[in-house]
Structures are given as structure tokens and as C-alpha cells.
Amino acid sequence: MTMPRTRKLTRAFTGLAFSLLLILVGCSPAGGPTGEPSSPSASPSPDAPTAPAFDLTAPGNARQIVDLLRTASGNRPILRVEITDSTANITYLDNETAQTIGFANGAVSKLDSTIAYIHQAEFDPDSFAIDDVGKLFDEAGAISGSRERQDLQINEYDKGNVIMTVTTTPESSTVFFRADGSAIHPLDFRTTAGIAEGLSDTVRTAPQVTAIVIKPDSLSVDVRAEPGTIQRRTRQKALPTIIATLKDSGSGTQFSPSLVQPAVIARLTDELPARLNKPASTSVQVTIEQRSGEDAPRMRFQVGGTEVDTTLAGEILAGK
Structure with missing residues (x-):
């Protein structure tokens, strides 16, 4: 040859x-x-792609x-x-x-x-x-x-x-x-699939987090990295995760992100505007955290200026 x-x-x-x-x-x-x-072949025509x-x-x-x-x-x-x-x-x-x-x-x-x-x-x-x-x-x-x-x-x-x-x-x-060849698709954080993929991209292998915030256009997770610092990992709808390093106030209690149920969040995001007699297009944001004195993490939904607190299972807490 x-x-x-x-x-x-x-x-x-x-x-x-x-x-x-x-x-x-x-x-x-x-x-x-x-x-x-290789085998002999006829010469390509001038118009043939190379x-x-x-x-x-x-x-x-x-x-x-x-x-x-x-x-x-x-x-x-x-x-x-x-x-x-x-x-x-x-x-x-x-x-x-x-x-x-x-x-x-x-x-x-x-x-x-x-x-x-x-x-x-x-x-x-x-x-x-x-x-x-x-x-x-x-x-x-x-x-x-x-x-x-x-x-x-x-x-x-x-x-x-x-x-x-x-x-x-x-x-x-x-x-x-991603490194494994899977595409980083644009996500809809009102859906179970979008929330689940956003959590996977941000939580990664972290066994515990201090807060999760889901907005219509982003999902962010706070992870204690080194002593005194928090990694805020944010996944925008159509972009890969970015990381910001913040000072750790030490006020948030850590909890396992495996406790969070994307299907429950998606259902409440869809249902709460109607329950509160607000338009279906009302923006819904949820913050998941365990504040000082609380015995378990809660979900705090902001629905057009009204707050609704629930358990991670989606039960609305009395007085909220």
C-alpha cells in the first residue's frame, strides 16, 4: 500500500x-x-460533494x-x-x-x-x-x-x-x-422531568444541601463545600450549571436532597395559583430549606406575593 x-x-x-x-x-x-x-472507483463529477x-x-x-x-x-x-x-x-x-x-x-x-x-x-x-x-x-x-x-x-x-x-x-x-455524551436540554422547571434533571445537574454527588430554590427560569442548590463557604450551583433553563462561591452564614440545617419529590413540586406549582384564585400564568417560586428550630425541611411557595408553606410530601401546613 x-x-x-x-x-x-x-x-x-x-x-x-x-x-x-x-x-x-x-x-x-x-x-x-x-x-x-480501498477499491477502484469512478472519478466523482465536479458537482459531487467532497x-x-x-x-x-x-x-x-x-x-x-x-x-x-x-x-x-x-x-x-x-x-x-x-x-x-x-x-x-x-x-x-x-x-x-x-x-x-x-x-x-x-x-x-x-x-x-x-x-x-x-x-x-x-x-x-x-x-x-x-x-x-x-x-x-x-x-x-x-x-x-x-x-x-x-x-x-x-x-x-x-x-x-x-x-x-x-x-x-x-x-x-x-x-x-455532558461528558457521557448526553445532551443538556432546555428545561421546563414547572414539570417533573425538568425539575428532576435540574436537581441531577446541580446536586450531583452531594449527600446534603442547605437550600434548593426553583424559579420559572432557574434551579439552584446550595452545598457546603469547604469550611465557611457555600457552593451555589445554578442551572438556567437552557445553559449548563454554573457555580458561585458564597460566605456560609451557618444558619441553614443540611438535609438530604433525595427527600425532595419533583412530582410533588410540579403538581403544586400547577395547582396553587387556582387554589389562591390567581391567574394560571402567575409566577410560582419555591424555596426548600430547614430553618433554625424546625424539625424537618419545608417547601415555601411564593405565588404572586402569597406564601404557602408545605411539607416535602406536599401537605399544606396549618395557618399558612
């Missing part, structure tokens, strides 16, 4: 990376799975190229990964400086980095589901309504939270993905 020419690699690239490049590119037909023999020389949307291909680039970087800490249908690049940390190398047209080369190192979170690409980029592009296209020149990136979104995004050119709405 005749191997294609590649540009000369920089001295930083190892012989192993070069060998892998020849195996991956030279032995893989255009747009086909790695390892299948397939990428090495299709990174095919299952397994993006992972192979990212692994190749990591080897070429000397397995240094990774700050960003970027993948299109035919190109990929990684930005890594070298002596406190961000460096970028990329794969395009069958070759690996050093690129001018557009990223400055400002202590972004490092991550392991093996922890992210990029084994089938084509599937991610399909789902992102269905959500955003565009599949034009899709670009997948993995990097820090907020305070150590590393996520995947897919954007398009021309620009459409950004689609966010």
Missing part, C-alpha cells in the same frame, strides 16, 4: 506518533472505517486522532480538544504555556495557539464520549436546527466544569453535552 506524504513533524513529535499517523491515514480509505481496503480525506464523524476515528495528537504532545495536560468532520486539534500545557497541534489533510503539525493559559481546568479526553462524533453532530443538528460546518469543542465552561459543545457556521444555537 502506498503511503501518502506528510509534512515534516516538529522535533517534539515522537516517532511513535508518526508511525501511528501513517497507519491511521495511509491504511484508511477516504470516509471509510480504518483498516478496510468527502473528508479522513472522516472524523465515523465511529472510532475521532478517538484515534485525538489519541495520536496526545502522543505527539508528549501526553502533556490537555486544556482543549476541537473536532470537525475532517480536522482535529488539541491544546495542551507545556511549561505554563498553552500549545496547540492539529491534524488536517493527513498530517500533524504545530499550530499557532489562540488560547492563553489562565489556569483553565485540565481534563482527560478518555473521560469524554467522542467515540462517535457523527452521532453527537446528528443530535446537535436536531436540537439547533443546523448541521452547517459543525465544530465540537471540549474545554472548561465554568470553575472547573469541563463540558462538550457543538456550534455551527453560520452560527446557530450552541448545543451542550
Whole structure:
């Protein structure tokens, strides 16, 4: 098999990376799975679309190229990964400086980095589901309504939270993905499913919280992190969770978030305006907390200026 020419690699690239490049590119037909023999075919017509020389949307291909680039970087800490249908690049940390190398047209080369190192979170690409980029592009296209020149990136979104995004050119709405490849969908916090997913995204593995606040456009959870500090994790309707660090007043009693029932919250959010003779469109907000002197956490619903207190099971408390 005749191997294609590649540009000369920089001295930083190892012989192993070069060998892998020849195996991956030279032995893989255009747009086909790695390892299948190519067969003669008629020349495409001038109007036919051009397939990428090495299709990174095919299952397994993006992972192979990212692994190749990591080897070429000397397995240094990774700050960003970027993948299109035919190109990929990684930005890594070298002596406190961000460096970028990329794969395009069958070759690996050093690129001018557009990223400055400002202590972004490092991550392991093996922890992210990029084994089938084509599937991610399909789902992102269905959500955003565009599949034009899709670009997948993995990097820090907020305070150590590393996520995947897919954007398009021309620009459409950004689609966010978790590390496991599941899409971060826009949520409706008036529904059981929306509340449940919002809690999952914010609570994560925290065994206890000090407060949960659910508004029409956001859900936030307060978690005691380090002594004297609270992490306020907020999930907006259409955006991933962001984290703010606050001073801990020490007044809130911790409780298990597993006690909270999304179905009960959704039902009361729907029913309370009518019970209080208010329009169905009345904004409803609920705060879940256990104040000093209380023997259990309560839900405090604010319904157009009127407060209704309930147990976590949804029983309205006397006198409220």
C-alpha cells in the first residue's frame, strides 16, 4: 500500500506518533472505517460533494486522532480538544504555556495557539464520549436546527466544569453535552422531568444541601463545600450549571436532597395559583430549606406575593 506524504513533524513529535499517523491515514480509505481496503472507483463529477480525506464523524476515528495528537504532545495536560468532520486539534500545557497541534489533510503539525493559559481546568479526553462524533453532530443538528460546518469543542465552561459543545457556521444555537455524551436540554422547571434533571445537574454527588430554590427560569442548590463557604450551583433553563462561591452564614440545617419529590413540586406549582384564585400564568417560586428550630425541611411557595408553606410530601401546613 502506498503511503501518502506528510509534512515534516516538529522535533517534539515522537516517532511513535508518526508511525501511528501513517497507519491511521495511509491504511484508511477516504470516509471509510480504518483498516478496510480501498477499491477502484469512478472519478466523482465536479458537482459531487467532497468527502473528508479522513472522516472524523465515523465511529472510532475521532478517538484515534485525538489519541495520536496526545502522543505527539508528549501526553502533556490537555486544556482543549476541537473536532470537525475532517480536522482535529488539541491544546495542551507545556511549561505554563498553552500549545496547540492539529491534524488536517493527513498530517500533524504545530499550530499557532489562540488560547492563553489562565489556569483553565485540565481534563482527560478518555473521560469524554467522542467515540462517535457523527452521532453527537446528528443530535446537535436536531436540537439547533443546523448541521452547517459543525465544530465540537471540549474545554472548561465554568470553575472547573469541563463540558462538550457543538456550534455551527453560520452560527446557530450552541448545543451542550455532558461528558457521557448526553445532551443538556432546555428545561421546563414547572414539570417533573425538568425539575428532576435540574436537581441531577446541580446536586450531583452531594449527600446534603442547605437550600434548593426553583424559579420559572432557574434551579439552584446550595452545598457546603469547604469550611465557611457555600457552593451555589445554578442551572438556567437552557445553559449548563454554573457555580458561585458564597460566605456560609451557618444558619441553614443540611438535609438530604433525595427527600425532595419533583412530582410533588410540579403538581403544586400547577395547582396553587387556582387554589389562591390567581391567574394560571402567575409566577410560582419555591424555596426548600430547614430553618433554625424546625424539625424537618419545608417547601415555601411564593405565588404572586402569597406564601404557602408545605411539607416535602406536599401537605399544606396549618395557618399558612
